[in-house]
Amino acid sequence: MIPARYAPILFGFILSGLMSLMVSGISTVLATGLDADLARRWLLGAWLPSWAVAFPAVLVVAPITRRLVAALTRPQAG
Structure with a gap:
């Protein structure tokens, strides 16, 4: 198994x-x-060259996307 980090x-x-x-x-x-x-x-x-670009792009864009989603949403009342 791969470590959770x-x-x-x-x-x-x-x-x-x-x-x-x-x-x-x-x-x-x-x-x-x-x-x-x-x-x-x-x-x-098509796929292998696309994946070579997509993988590092996702690593860069995912944290930005998480911050945008957090800024555009509010926590649920619970």
């Missing part, structure tokens, strides 16, 4: 991987259509 990094790794997989897949299909070479073109040509 690495949870934000692991979260960013998984989130950026899944989101870039979905977005690059949709974009690749819309741009090039469905054909026999789609998987290679999507995974190697």
Whole structure:
């Protein structure tokens, strides 16, 4: 198991991987259509480069987003 102190990094790794997989897949299909070479073109040509950008971006943007959400919301009365 991975120590809990690495949870934000692991979260960013998984989130950026899944989101870039979905977005690059949709974009690749819309741009090039469905054909026999789609998987290679999507995974190697679109997804991996997208993930290489998305992972560090998530690590930078997530704390900013958390602060914005905290500023725009109020605690629940309990």
